[in-house]
Amino acid sequence: xxxxxxxxxxxxxxxxxxxxxxxxxxxxxxxxxxxxxxxxxxxxxxxxxxxxxxxxxxxxxxxxxxxxxxxxxxxxxxxxxxxxxxxxxxxxxxxxxxxxxxxxxxxxxxxxxxxxxxxxxxxxxxxxxxxxxxxxxxxxxxxxxxxxxxxxxxxxxxxxxxxxxxxxxxxxxxxxxxxxxxxxxxxxxxxxxxxxxxxxxxxxxxxxxxxxxxxxxxxxxxxxxxxxxxxxxxxxxxxxxxxxxxxxxxxxxxxxxxxxxxxxxxxxxxxxxxxxxxxxxxxxxxxxxxxxxxxxxxxxxxxxxxxxxxxxxxxxxxxxxxxxxxxxxxxxxxxxxxxxxxxxxxxxxxxxxxxxxxxxxxxxxxxxxxxxxxxxxxxxxxxxxxxxxxxxxxxxxxxxxxxxxxxxxxxx
Amino acid sequence: xxxxxxxxxxxxxxxxxxxxxxxxxxxxxxxxxxxxxxxxxxxxxxxxxxxxxxxxxxxxxxxxxxxxxxxxxxxxxxxxxxxxxxxxxxxxxxxxxxxxxxxxxxxxxxxxxxxxxxxxxxxxxxxxxxxxxxxxxxxxxxxxxxxxxxxxxxxxxxxxxxxxxxxxxxxxxxxxxxxxxxxxxxxxxxxxxxxxxxxxxxxxxxxxxxxxxxxxxxxxxxxxxxxxxxxxxxxxxxxxxxxxxxxxxxxxxxxxxxxxxxxxxxxxxxxxxxxxxxxxxxxxxxxxxxxxxxxxxxxxxxxxxxxxxxxxxxxxxxxxxxxxxxxxxxxxxxxxxxxxxxxxxxxxxxxxxxxxxxxxxxxxxxxxxxxxxxxxxxxxxxxxxxxxxxxxxxxxxxxxxxxxxxxxxxxx
Numbered sequence: 001x002x003x004x005x006x007x008x009x010x011x012x013x014x015x016x017x018x019x020x021x022x023x024x025x026x027x028x029x030x031x032x033x034x035x036x037x038x039x040x041x042x043x044x045x046x047x048x049x050x051x052x053x054x055x056x057x058x059x060x061x062x063x064x065x066x067x068x069x070x071x072x073x074x075x076x077x078x079x080x081x082x083x084x085x086x087x088x089x090x091x092x093x094x095x096x097x098x099x100x101x102x103x104x105x106x107x108x109x110x111x112x113x114x115x116x117x118x119x120x121x122x123x124x125x126x127x128x129x130x131x132x133x134x135x136x137x138x139x140x141x142x143x144x145x146x147x148x149x150x151x152x153x154x155x156x157x158x159x160x161x162x163x164x165x166x167x168x169x170x171x172x173x174x175x176x177x178x179x180x181x182x183x184x185x186x187x188x189x190x191x192x193x194x195x196x197x198x199x200x201x202x203x204x205x206x207x208x209x210x211x212x213x214x215x216x217x218x219x220x221x222x223x224x225x226x227x228x229x230x231x232x233x234x235x236x237x238x239x240x241x242x243x244x245x246x247x248x249x250x251x252x253x254x255x256x257x258x259x260x261x262x263x264x265x266x267x268x269x270x271x272x273x274x275x276x277x278x279x280x281x282x283x284x285x286x287x288x289x290x291x292x293x294x295x296x297x298x299x300x301x302x303x304x305x306x307x308x309x310x311x312x313x314x315x316x317x318x319x320x321x322x323x324x325x326x327x328x329x330x331x332x333x334x335x336x337x338x339x340x341x342x343x344x345x346x347x348x349x350x351x352x353x354x355x356x357x358x359x360x361x362x363x364x365x366x367x368x369x370x371x372x373x374x375x376x377x378x379x380x381x382x383x384x385x386x387x388x389x390x391x392x393x394x395x396x397x398x399x400x401x402x403x404x405x406x407x408x409x410x411x412x
Numbered sequence: 413x414x415x416x417x418x419x420x421x422x423x424x425x426x427x428x429x430x431x432x433x434x435x436x437x438x439x440x441x442x443x444x445x446x447x448x449x450x451x452x453x454x455x456x457x458x459x460x461x462x463x464x465x466x467x468x469x470x471x472x473x474x475x476x477x478x479x480x481x482x483x484x485x486x487x488x489x490x491x492x493x494x495x496x497x498x499x500x501x502x503x504x505x506x507x508x509x510x511x512x513x514x515x516x517x518x519x520x521x522x523x524x525x526x527x528x529x530x531x532x533x534x535x536x537x538x539x540x541x542x543x544x545x546x547x548x549x550x551x552x553x554x555x556x557x558x559x560x561x562x563x564x565x566x567x568x569x570x571x572x573x574x575x576x577x578x579x580x581x582x583x584x585x586x587x588x589x590x591x592x593x594x595x596x597x598x599x600x601x602x603x604x605x606x607x608x609x610x611x612x613x614x615x616x617x618x619x620x621x622x623x624x625x626x627x628x629x630x631x632x633x634x635x636x637x638x639x640x641x642x643x644x645x646x647x648x649x650x651x652x653x654x655x656x657x658x659x660x661x662x663x664x665x666x667x668x669x670x671x672x673x674x675x676x677x678x679x680x681x682x683x684x685x686x687x688x689x690x691x692x693x694x695x696x697x698x699x700x701x702x703x704x705x706x707x708x709x710x711x712x713x714x715x716x717x718x719x720x721x722x723x724x725x726x727x728x729x730x731x732x733x734x735x736x737x738x739x740x741x742x743x744x745x746x747x748x749x750x751x752x753x754x755x756x757x758x759x760x761x762x763x764x765x766x767x768x769x770x771x772x773x774x775x776x777x778x779x780x781x782x783x784x785x786x787x788x789x790x791x792x793x794x795x796x797x798x799x800x801x802x803x804x805x806x807x808x809x810x811x812x813x814x815x816x817x818x819x820x821x822x823x824x
Contacts, residue, residue: 053490057494068493070496081479081480082483088473
């Protein structure tokens with residue numbers, strides 16, 4: 001008998017008949033003897049609908065953010081009421097809670113608040129009384145009782161926060177996919193649903209464009225040691241367990257391949273190789289609120305160098321315009337760019353104990369004549385930038401070469 | 413400089429552009445030097461949309477009512493956020509409040525709770541700071557902080573309650589009509605918007621099917637002596653002031669003519685005239701939750717009597733089935749009925765001091781050969797039941813005869 005926090009996202013509660021299915025899942029878990037606390041998102045596209053109303057008003061000054069939270073938080077409130085009603089109709093005692101009613105205390109940063117504290121009194125009383133608490137995700141209150149929201153994808157974070165304070169055995173994130181895959185199954189046929197993965201790996205995958213789970217929720221889970229299970233609302237498979245590294249188990253060298261096409265590359269050529277030159281180039285870019293991802297600089301023989309970095313594809317033109325001015329100021333030779341690139345990353349905690357993964361990756365790509373334009377590495381990740389048109393080929397080839405289709409595929 | 417509570421109903425806030433117009437009205441009142449507290453309903457048909465979701469779940473047991481309130485209260489919450497944002501955009505400081513945030517304390521009767529107490533701390537602080545508080549109508553919280561709603565049309569009551577506790581100079585109910593009319597202008601061409609009317613008269617009109625204002629709001633206003641003004645959100649006229657009788661002013665004999673087609677009549681013929689017979693007839697009808705309106709019983713010469721009463725037209729068939737059984741049990745001769753009737757009422761505080769209004773009414777109807785089937789009177793009202801097909805004729809004839817088209821028309 002375990003204590004489970006079950007979170008159901010927007011597609012899982014998109015209609016009353018979807019909510020019926022969700023209720024049946026909750027009741028099945030209860031029937032197995034588990035205690036369940038439920039967290040839900042707004043129904044289907046409801047948050048977007050509410051957002052559209054705010055866009056119609058079109059006033060986003062600081063003082064309006066308080067009201068945007070009042071507006072957006074209604075989406076989850078509708079779901080908690082309906083799901084509680086359906087549970088009761090099916091004979092399962094249930095009770096809805098807004099963020100304020102639980103008292104999920106956050107800071108004052110409307111529309112992107114951080115959870116400071118979660119009161120457990122109501123939740124514990126309900127669990128004791130065999131009532132399923134149904135909690136609105138994504139929302140909280142500040143100290144003055146004003147409604148706050150914690151940013152898009154925040155319901156995942158709410159679920160993990162509840163699981164942390166309740167010391168739940170598992171935080172189950174129900175979604176519209178079967179779990180976390182070795183890579184995007186729409187691109188690579190052999191993509192396989194992972195049985196387990198570490199927090200660290202999941203963080204790298206999440207931040208690299210694998211949209212299953214919100215990064216903040218994973219960080220939170222890692223910090224408070226809450227095992228997360230990602231699984232499908234519609235299927236019956238066990239999904240993917242995200243947890244700490246298990247010291248008794250040998251870790252696969254590579255757990256997954258993530259990629260994103262949402263990138264563009266800019267290069268300033270013929271930059272004088274003097275101290276402070278990097279900040280003179282990147283300063284104006286940051287000032288324009290453009291996020292820079294990978295940065296590469298090589299020192300050349302003739303005291304001049306080429307400086308390359310990537311930005312989100314949407315920001316490409318603006319970054320280019322800024323760089324052209326900067327190039328003049330710093331007397332650089334010229335600026336070139338490419339917005340037809342993609343970033344592909346191998347992620348795996350096993351890399352730590354296995355040298356040569358990068359070399360092997362480069363050799364595999366070279367064999368397919370795929371040119372690597374940029375490289376960046378972390379302890380458990382190797383990212384490369386390549387021409388976008390080779391992305392599918394690269395993903396498929398690497399997926400096969402590192403035997404990711406095979407259960408516990410391991411090159412050791 | 414006055415303190416005004418301004419309430420805007422669903423049709424007045426049906427879209428963001430409607431809300432823009434509402435905001436302009438509020439700002440105009442501020443510009444005249446008034447302090448304003450705003451109460452709003454859900455946008456347009458939003459309450460019906462939420463209600464449809466509840467109907468889809470189709471579970472109305474007592475324990476589900478708590479959740480229906482959680483669901484329905486989101487409608488007003490959306491409006492307060494949007495209106496506050498629009499006000500701020502137009503340069504007017506504003507702040508939204510849910511029922512719980514003001515702390516409108518109600519009893520526990522979910523979906524039809526009664527307001528027990530309204531805290532004024534936040535409202536007074538805002539007024540002091542020149543901020544317009546925008547309050548969600550229709551909702552409150554019970555002592556445990558659970559969301560309650562106070563029944564359909566409840567936003568009017570919320571507005572009056574706020575006006576009462578704040579001792580506001582006027583509670584302005586903005587709606588989609590110009591004010592309170594002498595009778596339905598769709599039926600009687602000469603119908604005129606009244607400049608003022610008493611609480612008592614308004615109560616009779618409201619309960620008789622004049623849908624401008626909710627009865628409970630009028631009762632509340634009468635109890636706490638809050639002057640109400642009903643006026644159009646879209647026009648510029650002064651509307652109708654609902655207040656106490658002004659002893660310095662002569663009251664018109666008749667203020668208005670109300671009518672409803674939503675009635676049916678049932679008669680049990682040949683009932684033995686013995687004690688307790690009325691309750692033996694009406695008991696089973698009430699037990700079926702059918703509301704009885706007018707009741708007439710005449711004692712006949714031969715120790716038997718005819719017993720007639722009216723019910724809502726929707727309940728006609730069910731009431732008829734019940735009566736047929738009852739008639740057998742009490743050995744009555746037969747049961748007859750008519751669901752093509754209408755009720756028409758003259759209302760006016762001036763009746764008190766003017767005898768002969770009823771006689772005059774009956775004479776006018778007789779002159780048009782309109783047969784009166786039932787009569788019921790109160791101190792300030794005379795109601796008659798007539799054949800539905802004569803309703804328009806009766807309304808027009810009486811409206812003219814009592815000179816209601818004329819400003820301060822008075823037969824004295």
